[in-house]
Amino acid sequence: MDIKLVMSKQLYTPKQFASMIDRSVRTLQKWDVEGSFKAHRNPKNRRYYTHDQYLEYLGIKADSDKKTVVYCRVSSAGQKNDLTSRLSSWLKSSLKERLSFKALVKGFDHQQVNPAYTSQICPDCDFVDASNRCSRNKDKFVCRHCKIEGDSDVFAAINLKARYADSDITRYTPYRAVKAILLARFHRRLETEKSGTVSGRIPDTQQNLSTGLGQSESEYQKI
Numbered sequence: 001m002d003i004k005l006v007m008s009k010q011l012y013t014p015k016q017f018a019s020m021i022d023r024s025v026r027t028l029q030k031w032d033v034e035g036s037f038k039a040h041r042n043p044k045n046r047r048y049y050t051h052d053q054y055l056e057y058l059g060i061k062a063d064s065d066k067k068t069v070v071y072c073r074v075s076s077a078g079q080k081n082d083l084t085s086r087l088s089s090w091l092k093s094s095l096k097e098r099l100s101f102k103a104l105v106k107g108f109d110h111q112q113v114n115p116a117y118t119s120q121i122c123p124d125c126d127f128v129d130a131s132n133r134c135s136r137n138k139d140k141f142v143c144r145h146c147k148i149e150g151d152s153d154v155f156a157a158i159n160l161k162a163r164y165a166d167s168d169i170t171r172y173t174p175y176r177a178v179k180a181i182l183l184a185r186f187h188r189r190l191e192t193e194k195s196g197t198v199s200g201r202i203p204d205t206q207q208n209l210s211t212g213l214g215q216s217e218s219e220y221q222k223i
Contacts, residue, residue: 010051010109013167014039017049021057044185048165051109072115072160111164114171116178118159124148126189128182 018025031037032047037057039047100110119141121128127145133152134140141152163169168181 010111011040011165012049012051012054013165014047014049015167017054020054042162042165046165046167072113072118112171113160113163114169114173114178115160115163116169116173116175117182118163119152119156121155121159121182122146122148123155123158123162126182126186128179128186 012020014025014028018028028037028039028047028049032039037053039049042048117128120130120132122132122141122143122145125143125146125148127143129144132141132143134142139152140149141155142149169178173181
């Protein structure tokens with residue numbers, strides 16, 4: 001499937017939320033510490049705010065049914081054929097138009113996110129590697145680090161939802177930069193947990209960590 005969808009509450013980074021309410025990030029941090037306007041925390045202990053909090057700040061009663069559809073555009077190596085590529089582009093454009101129409105009619109938001117490596121990241125331990133997706137069955141995901149197993153599409157949807165609130169990776173962040181960010185996070189996690197190497201192998205060399213060149217163009221296109 002070319003475009004993956006996942007439903008979630010609309011989320012904002014501290015920088016985004018501060019801009020929306022015309023305050024500084026420092027002020028938001030102060031409010032959070034004081035407890036006068038608490039921020040939410042994701043599993044990585046990063047602050048984020050919801051659309052309901054924005055409405056609360058404005059003195060508007062929140063609509064509990066308001067949702068956000070998060071989606072992304074991805075291409076596979078099999079779409080190199082010109083006709084296939086044009087057909088895929090048409091389908092993506094058509095689906096995007098229908099999504100926009102449905103959002104208007106049903107009253108939900110829709111946001112496009114950066115898809116890089118979302119089908120290769122373990123949502124439990126952050127380990128990213130193309131081999132997490134089984135070579136014989138691409139629908140199956142088995143993390144090479146923590147050994148968690150699951151459906152590849154389900155894990156990708158979980159990662160897309162997390163990507164929506166990721167202040168470090170925007171929609172336009174180059175995929176090499178995304179890889180470098182993900183590797184740095186995983187290495188920091190390893191250092192924190194003092195877990196050493198991964199099953200006797202180092203997930204990526206220091207060179208890969210600094211350049212983000214952990215996989216080929218064709219592997220990236222199979223995200």
